[in-house]
Amino acid sequence: MLRDEGPLTPLAGCTDLYVALNFGTLKDRRFLNLRPLESLRAIHARRDTLTIGALATFTDLMRSPLVRRRLPMLAAAAREVGGVQIQNRGTLGGNVANASPAGDSLPVLAAADAVVVLQSAAGTRRVPFAAFYTGYRQTVRRPDELIVAFEIPAVRGRQWFRKVGTRAAQAISKVVMAGVRDRDRVRLAVGSVAPTVIRLPKTEATLAAGGSRDAAHRALADEIAPIDDIRSSSTYRRRVAENLLDRFMADTSRRPARRSAKREGG
Numbered sequence: 001m002l003r004d005e006g007p008l009t010p011l012a013g014c015t016d017l018y019v020a021l022n023f024g025t026l027k028d029r030r031f032l033n034l035r036p037l038e039s040l041r042a043i044h045a046r047r048d049t050l051t052i053g054a055l056a057t058f059t060d061l062m063r064s065p066l067v068r069r070r071l072p073m074l075a076a077a078a079r080e081v082g083g084v085q086i087q088n089r090g091t092l093g094g095n096v097a098n099a100s101p102a103g104d105s106l107p108v109l110a111a112a113d114a115v116v117v118l119q120s121a122a123g124t125r126r127v128p129f130a131a132f133y134t135g136y137r138q139t140v141r142r143p144d145e146l147i148v149a150f151e152i153p154a155v156r157g158r159q160w161f162r163k164v165g166t167r168a169a170q171a172i173s174k175v176v177m178a179g180v181r182d183r184d185r186v187r188l189a190v191g192s193v194a195p196t197v198i199r200l201p202k203t204e205a206t207l208a209a210g211g212s213r214d215a216a217h218r219a220l221a222d223e224i225a226p227i228d229d230i231r232s233s234s235t236y237r238r239r240v241a242e243n244l245l246d247r248f249m250a251d252t253s254r255r256p257a258r259r260s261a262k263r264e265g266g
């Protein structure tokens with residue numbers, strides 16, 4: 001239908017589209033309802049790869065034992081999205097396709113080196129998450145393609161997610177960060193501080209080389225480009241990004257609490 005009857009706007013949970021509809025920016029569009037495509041909602045793992053269907057909702061992600069075990073930072077992000085109603089309807093595919101730099105799942109997928117699986121009548125192609133966004137709300141997805149799934153290779157190390165918004169629910173991120181720390185290797189991605197979600201290669205390299213906190217802050221400052229907008233100021237976002245980086249380093253350097261044999265016995 002996308003090939004033969006287009007242009008059609010795919011519709012999943014409709015939580016972003018409905019807002020746009022109310023703003024009157026979707027006039028004269030025709031829609032393709034993906035909701036009945038149950039097979040695009042599956043979450044499964046084969047060997048090292050976790051595959052999450054594009055129609056998996058945030059509630060599905062929170063409840064999935066596979067996601068909670070293999071990608072707990074995604075379950076943590078899902079818990080922070082909107083309120084219960086939005087979590088029940090909003091999908092991972094919609095969050096990514098909507099391409100807002102404030103999308104909460106985006107830093108997680110970026111830090112996990114996820115792959116976006118795109119499908120059209122012509123075939124399937126796999127795009128590394130780092131190459132999916134080309135600019136503010138721009139992606140490489142063609143109008144005849146659907147996002148059908150995300151493939152996430154095994155993530156080794158400690159995973160971490162933190163969103164800073166105005167309040168605990170129904171708030172869009174002012175800054176959102178996800179990271180993985182595996183001994184010296186650090187992977188960090190941040191949203192709401194640039195036109196797209198970004199990885200922080202210089203900051204990652206500084207931390208991996210054992211650089212000081214100041215050096216890491218300087219690298220971070222070079223890599224982000226926050227703006228002043230209705231939700232926050234650029235200065236505030238810079239400060240919060242630094243604080244999150246410090247928090248990431250502190251939280252991931254702690255050893256997991258060891259339970260003594262005595263306590264376990266008791």
Ligand SMILES: Cc1cc2nc3c(=O)[nH]c(=O)nc-3n(C[C@H](O)[C@H](O)[C@H](O)COP(=O)(O)OP(=O)(O)OC[C@H]3O[C@@H](n4cnc5c(N)ncnc54)[C@H](O)[C@@H]3O)c2cc1C
Binds near residue numbers: 011080146147
């Ligand atoms: C009250 C409220 C609170 C919110 N809070 C948050 C929040 O805290 N964090 C956050 O990140 N977001 C939030 N959102 C935004 C929204 O809920 C999410 O972005 C959600 O993931 C969108 O998914 P959806 O399935 O509803 O997408 P839809 O609205 O159905 O679609 C969104 C866009 O993606 C396209 N699309 C959808 N699925 C596909 C697909 N499989 N292939 C190709 N294109 C596709 C659509 O054509 C459309 O352009 C909030 C929205 C509302 C209304």
